[in-house]
Amino acid sequence: MTVKNICCIGAGYVGGPTCSVIANQCHDIRVTVVDINPERIAQWNSDLLPIYEPGLDEIVFSRRNKNLFFSTDVETAIKEADLIFISVNTPTKTCGEGKGRAADMRYVEESARTIATTATSSKIVVEKSTVPVKAAESISKVLVANQKDGVSFEVLSNPEFLAEGTAVENLVNADRVLIGHNETPTGRAAFRELRDIYMRWIPKERIIGMKTWSSELSKLASNAFLAQRISSINSLTALCEVTGADVSEVAYAIGHDRRIGPNFLEASVGFGGSCFQKDILNLVYMCERLSLREVAAYWQQVVDMNEYQKERFTKKIIETMFHSVSDKSLAIYGFSFKKNTGDTRESPSICVCKRLLDEGANLNIYDPKVMDKQLISDLNRVTCNQEKVKRLVKICRDPYSAAKNSHAIVICTEWDEFKKLKYEDIFKSMKKPAYIFDGRKILDHDYLSRIGYEVYTIDTIRSNRSKNKTRESTEVSGKYLAKRNDEWYPAEVIQKRPVQDPNTFEYYV
Numbered sequence: 001m002t003v004k005n006i007c008c009i010g011a012g013y014v015g016g017p018t019c020s021v022i023a024n025q026c027h028d029i030r031v032t033v034v035d036i037n038p039e040r041i042a043q044w045n046s047d048l049l050p051i052y053e054p055g056l057d058e059i060v061f062s063r064r065n066k067n068l069f070f071s072t073d074v075e076t077a078i079k080e081a082d083l084i085f086i087s088v089n090t091p092t093k094t095c096g097e098g099k100g101r102a103a104d105m106r107y108v109e110e111s112a113r114t115i116a117t118t119a120t121s122s123k124i125v126v127e128k129s130t131v132p133v134k135a136a137e138s139i140s141k142v143l144v145a146n147q148k149d150g151v152s153f154e155v156l157s158n159p160e161f162l163a164e165g166t167a168v169e170n171l172v173n174a175d176r177v178l179i180g181h182n183e184t185p186t187g188r189a190a191f192r193e194l195r196d197i198y199m200r201w202i203p204k205e206r207i208i209g210m211k212t213w214s215s216e217l218s219k220l221a222s223n224a225f226l227a228q229r230i231s232s233i234n235s236l237t238a239l240c241e242v243t244g245a246d247v248s249e250v251a252y253a254i255g256h257d258r259r260i261g262p263n264f265l266e267a268s269v270g271f272g273g274s275c276f277q278k279d280i281l282n283l284v285y286m287c288e289r290l291s292l293r294e295v296a297a298y299w300q301q302v303v304d305m306n307e308y309q310k311e312r313f314t315k316k317i318i319e320t321m322f323h324s325v326s327d328k329s330l331a332i333y334g335f336s337f338k339k340n341t342g343d344t345r346e347s348p349s350i351c352v353c354k355r356l357l358d359e360g361a362n363l364n365i366y367d368p369k370v371m372d373k374q375l376i377s378d379l380n381r382v383t384c385n386q387e388k389v390k391r392l393v394k395i396c397r398d399p400y401s402a403a404k405n406s407h408a409i410v411i412c413t414e415w416d417e418f419k420k421l422k423y424e425d426i427f428k429s430m431k432k433p434a435y436i437f438d439g440r441k442i443l444d445h446d447y448l449s450r451i452g453y454e455v456y457t458i459d460t461i462r463s464n465r466s467k468n469k470t471r472e473s474t475e476v477s478g479k480y481l482a483k484r485n486d487e488w489y490p491a492e493v494i495q496k497r498p499v500q501d502p503n504t505f506e507y508y509v
């Protein structure tokens with residue numbers, strides 16, 4: 001068999017870009033991406049695609065309705081296909097056995113059932129979704145138990161390693177493509193079919209065949225390793241904060257060790273995205289089920305550290321703003337879990353916003369790509385209080401209006417445009433003291449301090465606070481005030497200088 005017709009079940013962040021790239025690389029293969037969500041399919045067939053990925057629009061617009069199709073007709077696409085990708089979501093279970101940790105395999109199972117009951121000819125079924133080890137075995141069982149006479153299936157594991165925001169680049173220049181297969185003649189034949197498709201644009205040596213279970217575990221392990229690097233560097237931010245070390249310098253030094261390398265060492269408010277937490281929890285759950293308690297505890301710590309980091313950052317905001325953000329306005333810059341995507345799943349910004357809303361802050365949120373509907377639904381879900389979200393949250397169309405009259409700017413996502421804003425103008429429009437909490441360490445903090453901002457980031461406690469000695473200051477009813485930019489601010493006294501002038505002291509504002 002030579003694959004001429006591909007069906008992909010699931011038109012999401014993985015199915016959409018993956019199949020668009022396949023269609024673009026293989027004009028002679030007909031690729032149909034199907035989904036049970038008609039709204040999503042309508043968006044794929046429109047001018048405004050449901051997901052934002054650099055370079056994706058061009059590919060979709062050039063191949064759509066030529067050899068790339070988006071449809072809700074799942075059954076016809078399955079019948080016509082030689083090879084079927086299962087690319088549906090595998091979220092963390094929210095109820096039942098393994099709740100909060102195990103992967104919810106119901107969509108994968110449903111897809112397998114639909115394939116088995118619909119297919120009238122033999123197919124290669126490729127598990128692209130991220131799944132627990134041995135999921136291919138369960139898929140095979142469902143397929144075999146429901147297959148029609150004369151029809152057979154060969155299941156491959158082909159986990160996806162794309163990263164949102166760089167999906168097209170990752171798919172076109174993949175570091176490696178894993179194909180797990182059965183050690184049988186039919187398993188090896190199916191492996192060759194899929195390998196031949198990828199070989200049209202990926203060098204052969206980067207296409208790695210292996211046992212199915214190894215392939216499944218490799219995906220979970222890759223995400224666990226990547227997230228572990230982020231949690232490791234984030235753990236050091238807390239240490240930097242109390243010792244005065246600079247985490248960027250530390251990361252730079254560590255990354256120059258060729259054994260370690262520089263990637264994934266950027267400290268931040270925490271990692272997000274639909275995969276890291278979900279896949280690690282899945283790994284932890286599997287280890288616990290297999291009585292590997294120490295291994296489970298080791299990986300659980302990666303997720304715990306991430307929670308700690310998000311909480312630590314938000315606590316710092318509240319503490320710094322005189323222990324209260326109630327009725328204050330904060331501009332939130334960025335709501336997606338990282339730059340160049342509109343995806344908000346597990347975004348640290350959601351946690352930060354939730355905590356600030358719990359404290360009664362007014363939030364002016366700006367993100368270049370996140371849809372309003374998504375943002376509001378995320379906040380409604382985490383706060384369980386639609387009235388509060390309606391009252392306290394304003395979605396802004398640009399960063400300038402978000403910051404106007406606000407007390408602070410909180411950088412939650414590392415969008416490049418945040419580095420290029422006119423911070424002098426923004427400063428003038430803000431309440432004073434004007435704070436910036438840089439949760440991604442992307443801004444020029446010295447420059448911002450010179451403008452007059454109080455700048456905080458994840459590894460500094462007060463190094464960016466301006467220490468003043470001689471400017472006008474006074475004590476009113478036991479509280480200290482200091483004058484800066486012609487305005488009085490509450491001040492925290494470090495040392496009084498009564499000898500020279502009883503009203504002069506060293507202070508932080």
Ligand code: NAI
Nearest residue numbers: 010011012013014035036037087088089090107129130160
């Ligand atoms: P997604 O939620 O964006 O898309 C999944 C799609 O599958 C949804 O549109 C849903 O309606 C559809 N679907 C569910 N059940 C269906 C059924 N029975 N028939 C037809 N369509 C159905 O999910 P995403 O992000 O694309 O992830 C898919 C899988 O890929 C997950 O297992 C994920 O862990 C994995 N993955 C995700 C990456 C990412 O960056 N988002 C990267 C690598 C792997």
